[in-house]
Amino acid sequence: MAVHTSQSVAKAAGDNVARGRSRGAGKPPGRFRRAVSVHWYAWTMIAPVVIVIGVIIGYPLGRGIYLSMTDANERNVERSIGVNHLPATYKFVGLDNYTDALTGNQFLSTLGWTLVWTVSCVSVTFVLGLTLANMLNRRIAGRSAYRMMLILPWAVPGFVSVFAWRFLYNEDRGLLNKLLAGGGIDAVPWLNDPTWAKFAVIVVNVWLGVPFMMVALLGGLQSIPGELYEAAEMDGASAWQRFRHITMPGLRSVSSTVVLLSTIWTFNMFPVIFLLTRGGPGEATQILVTQAYKFSFEISPRDFAMSSTWGVLILILLMVFAAVYRRALRKQGEVW
Amino acid sequence: MRRGIAATALVATLALAATACGGDSGDSGEKKSSGKLSGTVTWWDTSTVGSEDKVFKKLAEGFEKKHPDVDVKYVNVPFGEAQNKFKNAAQSGSGAPDVIRAEVAWTPQFADLGYLAPLDGTTALKNEKDFLGQAAASTKYNGKTYAVPQVIDSMGLFYNEKIFKDAGVKVPRTIDELKSVSKKIKDKTGKTGLYLRGDDAYWFLSFLYGEGGDLVDAKKKTVTVDQEPGVKALKVVKDLVDSGAAKTDATDGWENMQASFKDGKAAMMINGPWAVADTFAGKEFKDKANLGITTVPAGSAGQGAPQGGHNLAVYAGSKNLDASYAFSEYMTSATSQALIAKELNLLPTRTSVYSQPDVSGNHIVGFFKPVVDKAVERPWIPETGSLFEPLKTEYTKVLTGQTTPEKGAKATGDSYRKLLKGWK
Numbered sequence: 163m164a165v166h167t168s169q170s171v172a173k174a175a176g177d178n179v180a181r182g183r184s185r186g187a188g189k190p191p192g193r194f195r196r197a198v199s200v201h202w203y204a205w206t207m208i209a210p211v212v213i214v215i216g217v218i219i220g221y222p223l224g225r226g227i228y229l230s231m232t233d234a235n236e237r238n239v240e241r242s243i244g245v246n247h248l249p250a251t252y253k254f255v256g257l258d259n260y261t262d263a264l265t266g267n268q269f270l271s272t273l274g275w276t277l278v279w280t281v282s283c284v285s286v287t288f289v290l291g292l293t294l295a296n297m298l299n300r301r302i303a304g305r306s307a308y309r310m311m312l313i314l315p316w317a318v319p320g321f322v323s324v325f326a327w328r329f330l331y332n333e334d335r336g337l338l339n340k341l342l343a344g345g346g347i348d349a350v351p352w353l354n355d356p357t358w359a360k361f362a363v364i365v366v367n368v369w370l371g372v373p374f375m376m377v378a379l380l381g382g383l384q385s386i387p388g389e390l391y392e393a394a395e396m397d398g399a400s401a402w403q404r405f406r407h408i409t410m411p412g413l414r415s416v417s418s419t420v421v422l423l424s425t426i427w428t429f430n431m432f433p434v435i436f437l438l439t440r441g442g443p444g445e446a447t448q449i450l451v452t453q454a455y456k457f458s459f460e461i462s463p464r465d466f467a468m469s470s471t472w473g474v475l476i477l478i479l480l481m482v483f484a485a486v487y488r489r490a491l492r493k494q495g496e497v498w
Numbered sequence: 499m500r501r502g503i504a505a506t507a508l509v510a511t512l513a514l515a516a517t518a519c520g521g522d523s524g525d526s527g528e529k530k531s532s533g534k535l536s537g538t539v540t541w542w543d544t545s546t547v548g549s550e551d552k553v554f555k556k557l558a559e560g561f562e563k564k565h566p567d568v569d570v571k572y573v574n575v576p577f578g579e580a581q582n583k584f585k586n587a588a589q590s591g592s593g594a595p596d597v598i599r600a601e602v603a604w605t606p607q608f609a610d611l612g613y614l615a616p617l618d619g620t621t622a623l624k625n626e627k628d629f630l631g632q633a634a635a636s637t638k639y640n641g642k643t644y645a646v647p648q649v650i651d652s653m654g655l656f657y658n659e660k661i662f663k664d665a666g667v668k669v670p671r672t673i674d675e676l677k678s679v680s681k682k683i684k685d686k687t688g689k690t691g692l693y694l695r696g697d698d699a700y701w702f703l704s705f706l707y708g709e710g711g712d713l714v715d716a717k718k719k720t721v722t723v724d725q726e727p728g729v730k731a732l733k734v735v736k737d738l739v740d741s742g743a744a745k746t747d748a749t750d751g752w753e754n755m756q757a758s759f760k761d762g763k764a765a766m767m768i769n770g771p772w773a774v775a776d777t778f779a780g781k782e783f784k785d786k787a788n789l790g791i792t793t794v795p796a797g798s799a800g801q802g803a804p805q806g807g808h809n810l811a812v813y814a815g816s817k818n819l820d821a822s823y824a825f826s827e828y829m830t831s832a833t834s835q836a837l838i839a840k841e842l843n844l845l846p847t848r849t850s851v852y853s854q855p856d857v858s859g860n861h862i863v864g865f866f867k868p869v870v871d872k873a874v875e876r877p878w879i880p881e882t883g884s885l886f887e888p889l890k891t892e893y894t895k896v897l898t899g900q901t902t903p904e905k906g907a908k909a910t911g912d913s914y915r916k917l918l919k920g921w922k
Contacts, residue, residue, distance in 0.1 A: 236611065242591040243612055243814045333747060334758060353749045354696070356900050442697070443748030444895030459582055462607065462884040 230259055230470040236463040252467075259471040268453075269472070273479075275360075276429065276449040283367045283428045288421060290368065291375025296409070298376070299383045309380075316373035324437040327366045328353075331438075356446035359439050363447050367434045371427075375420055382416030383409065418491050425487075426480055450476050536567035537818040539825045540595040542584065544577040544808070549775035553841045561828050568821050577601075581883070588613040588813060596816040597825055600645060602636035602807050603876060603883040609644040610880035615814045615822075616642040622812065622823040625848075628832070632870065633847035636878045637809055645809035646830045647847035649838065651770045652866060652873040653704055653803040657790045658782060661687060661765040669792050673708070673734055676766075676795045680743035683765045693755045693764040694738065696746035696897045699889040700804065701768060704794040706731040707802025707874045713885050714914060716877030720922045723889065724911030727799065732896050732903035734797060739897055748894050756780075768794055770806065771866050774843045791865050805873035807847070839863050845870060881917055888913035 198205065232252045240250040263269040298309055315323060330337045331352035339349040352362045386408065394404050432451050435441060441448035441456065448456070450472060458469035539561075543554050555572045562570050573595065575583055581604050587594035588608070600608060608614050617623050623643060626634075633647035657669065665686040670676040680691025695701040706712065711727030714720065722728065738744040745764065747754050756773065758764040760780025769777075774789075783789050794803050810826040812819065828834060835846035836854050843862040851857055852867065876882050892906035901909070915921055 236585070236589070239589075241589055241612060243588060248612055328749070332750065332754070334754060334763070354747050354898060356898055359748075439749060442891075442894055443898040444891055444900045446898075446900060459586075461887045462581075462585075464585070 226470040226473055229466055230474050231256055232467055233258075234466040236466070239466065255467075259467050260475070263468070263471050263475060269450075269475070272445070272448055272450055272453050275447070279360075279364065279367075279447075279449055280425055280428045282364055283371065283431075284421060284424050286364070286368050287371040287375050287424060288417070290372050291379055292413075292417075294372065294376045295379035295383055296405075298380060312376055313373045315369055316377075320370065320433050321437055323370060324366060324434055327362075327369075328438055331362055353439055354443055356443055359443055359447050363435055363438055366438060367428060367431055370434065371424060375424065378416055378420045379413060382413045386412035414494075418487075422484065422487055425483065429480060430476070534567060535565045535821045535824055537821050538569045538571055539597060539818055539821045540571040540573060541825065542573050542575045542580060542595040542598045544575055544580045544599045544601070546772060546776050547574055547576070549779055550772065550842055550844075553838065557829065557834055557837060558825075561825055564828065565821070565824070568818075568825075570825065584608070584613070585611070588815070591815060594813045594815060596813055596818055596822040597829075598811055598813065599648065599808050600811045601883075602805075602809060602878075603886075605636050605645045605809050605811055606639045606878050606880050607883040608811060609639040609642075613814055614644040615812045615816065615819060616644060617646065617812065617823065617826075618643050620823040621820075622646050622810075622826040624827050624831075628848045628850050630847055630849060632805060632873075632875060633807060635875060636807070638878070639880070645811040646826045648808045648810050648830050649771075649835075649844045650805070650807035650847050650870055651772060651845055652805055652869045653701075653768055653770045653794055654791045654866065654869055655766055655794050656759065656769050656773070656777065657766045657792065658759070658762060658764075659788045659790045660782070661689060661762065662790070665765075669790065670766075670795050671793075672796045673705075673738070677738065677741060677743045680766075681741075684742065687765075689762070690745045690758065690764040692738065692744040692766045692768075693758050694735065694744040694746045694768065695751040695755055696739075696894055697748050697751035697890070699886045699893050700806070701751075702731070702735060702889070702893050703804040703874075704768060704802055705734050705797060707804070708794070708797025708799060709734065710797075710799030712874070713889070714877060714918070714921070716879055718922075719918075719920070721911045721914045721918065723914060724907040728907045728910075729903050731797065732893070732906055735893075736896055736903060746897050748898060771844050771862060774862055775841075791862065793869060801872075803869055803873050805870060805875050807845075884917055885914065888917075 231254060233255050234250075234252040238250065238252040241248045294312060298305060298312070302308075329335075333339060333349055333351050333354060336352070338352065342348070342350060351358055353359050390408050390412070391404055394408060399407070429449075430451050431449070432455065435447055435449055435452045436455065439447045441452045445453075454469045454472035454476070457465045457472065541558055543551060543558075545551050545554050551574045555574075558570050558572050562568060580598070581601070584594060584598055584600075584604075585608075588611070594613075605614075623646060626643075629647050630650060633650045634643075637643050637645040637647060655670075661683060662669070665679075665683045667679045667682050670679045676692065683689055683691045706723075706728060709727040709731040711722060711725065711731055713723045715722050735744075739746050745758075755764075755767050755769075756776060759767045760777060760782055762782040777783055777789060778786055793801050795801075810829055812822045812826060816822045830847065832846075832848050832851050832854075835848055835851045836857055838844050839846050839851065839857045839860060843860060845863055845866055846852060846857065852863075857863055889910050892901065892910045895901040896903055896906040
């Protein structure tokens with residue numbers, strides 16, 4: 163990478179600097195110093211980016227990992243209240259928090275529901291998105307109007323749609339139950355019954371996720387050459403066979419990417435759960451991120467250590483997932 | 499030459515980044531030594547929007563008239579969010595208000611975390627002896643006073659007189675009567691008997707006390723919520739819901755409860771004086787006489803309602819401590835309390851206010867005063883404010899059938915023991 167950075171300037175600069183810097187020690191400069199002296203211009207130009215990224219990503223990440231190995235909570239962290247300054251008094255406890263999280267049943271049971279939530283959301287979203295994309299890929303009247311309407315959920319800010327759904331779901335006053343009552347069906351306790359609440363949060367997330375899936379897959383569909391279908395038709399392939407052997411392989415690179423992204427997003431889909439049910443009723447819809455939030459903002463004293471422990475565990479899980487997924491794709495001959 | 503440009507660009511970038519991070523020297527509230535108050539007092543009010551907040555806002559503006567150099571910034575923070583919002587702001591040291599209306603259980607907690615300014619010997623506690631002992635109890639922590647009591651409250655059973663008449667039932671005194679009354683109301687009018695909040699553990703307390711239980715015993719340093727009465731109380735609420743006597747919810751409990759009671763869809767609810775102004779705004783209660791209030795139904799061990807209320811506390815980092823003390827004093831003075839009692843039916847915390855004609859003639863204040871006198875005080879330890887979250891989770895789980903009353907009580911007790919180190 164360094165080789166390609168504006169040769170002429172680097173060289174000119176390198177010559178000058180190398181000569182100027184060779185004071186004192188007679189031994190030739192090391193690799194690092196030579197790299198710095200040759201490419202100092204490039205390094206200077208990317209320095210702001212490196213610093214900003216280091217500050218906004220690296221620091222919190224490092225701090226989170228450190229906190230997860232302490233017993234930090236609201237009462238023993240550093241605080242400055244007006245003129246008073248209370249120093250930090252928390253201790254390093256090693257991997258105790260991780261042992262607690264992994265041996266207790268709270269983490270594992272929350273993880274269980276988080277996996278169910280992720281798998282069902284992603285699979286339903288994918289199937290619906292694929293169906294809609296296929297429908298919209300034909301020449302039908304008012305195609306662009308349909309596309310606009312189907313993209314709408316994506317255009318509305320997430321919290322607005324979630325609050326709208328919360329009104330729809332309201333047991334006594336919500337529109338959904340009023341519609342059901344019109345059909346002579348008893349009110350459904352959408353958010354007050356653990357099973358219905360799970361169903362309800364998945365529906366909302368699917369509703370929010372379909373537009374993205376659809377647009378991405380529609381793009382993929384349009385990149386499949388029409389000649390393939392024509393040729394298959396000539397050979398007498400049925401619609402299902404064409405879908406199975408042309409559409410699906412043709413979409414593979416798009417679908418594998420959107421499935422990976424969608425999995426990561428859904429796994430960490432904080433707003434839907436938090437704004438719709440706050441993880442309730444009880445803990446029925448609590449996923450890992452909302453529980454981590456609860457540790458550090460809802461219970462008191464706030465347990466910063468446990469919250470960061472869960473955060474690090476979430477990161478590890480997603481990294482492992484991405485690595486395994488990538489390997490699986492590579493085995494199928496996917497270059498990614 | 500080119501290098502010169504690069505270096506300049508770099509320096510400029512870094513300088514820009516540096517200034518962006520710095521800055522915000524803050525306005526150090528100009529304080530004059532003349533004794534005349536000036537500056538800004540930001541007040542976080544947590545009262546109900548749409549009814550109570552208007553009166554409190556007007557009252558707060560009255561302080562500006564008395565002290566023209568002081569600018570009162572009124573901010574209404576929803577009650578449910580205020581505790582967290584204040585903690586976030588106070589911990590980071592920026593954005594916290596000068597004065598906060600803190601629920602009684604929050605007061606010792608905030609004081610323990612070092613967020614509150616001690617008020618002993620300041621103008622905030624003028625005429626301190628006038629405060630009801632019960633109200634003052636929650637303001638003390640480690641031998642110091644950290645807040646001024648603003649209102650005191652307890653809970654009662656609110657009912658709709660018209661529905662009761664239509665159904666031909668009498669006011670229930672016990673939980674068994676509550677069940678039979680509910681059933682009759684349902685049969686005769688098709689309406690829900692009792693609306694019970696399922697998403698807030700505070701609404702469970704009168705059932706817990708009614709069975710003779712409590713959350714913890716602070717004197718003996720013992721967790722009591724998972725003892726026999728606690729289990730029994732959870733069984734009682736579960737039975738109320740399962741038998742159809744009560745309707746409950748796990749989300750938007752406050753809005754749903756108020757809406758169905760105000761629209762006459764539910765005949766009863768358990769609530770406190772803070773709900774009265776909002777309830778009168780409902781169409782069923784245009785005629786105020788339609789609202790009946792009685793004591794909460796008794797459990798097997800008798801009646802019991804929790805004592806609650808709100809205090810005004812001053813943030814330790816306030817830049818305008820003197821003005822904040824004066825503001826707290828003004829908001830809790832006898833005159834202000836009488837006005838609040840008259841306009842909002844909230845209970846004063848000063849003994850002297852109860853003898854004022856406007857207050858003594860108020861039938862809601864008249865009803866709640868004896869209830870407050872008998873109400874169960876919570877232990878005023880720093881952890882008091884932390885006891886609800888674990889109970890709320892288990893309470894909702896029991897009501898929605900995800901756990902049994904026995905397991906729910908045990909889980910709550912276990913998390914209390916984790917919280918209160920060394921307790922039995």
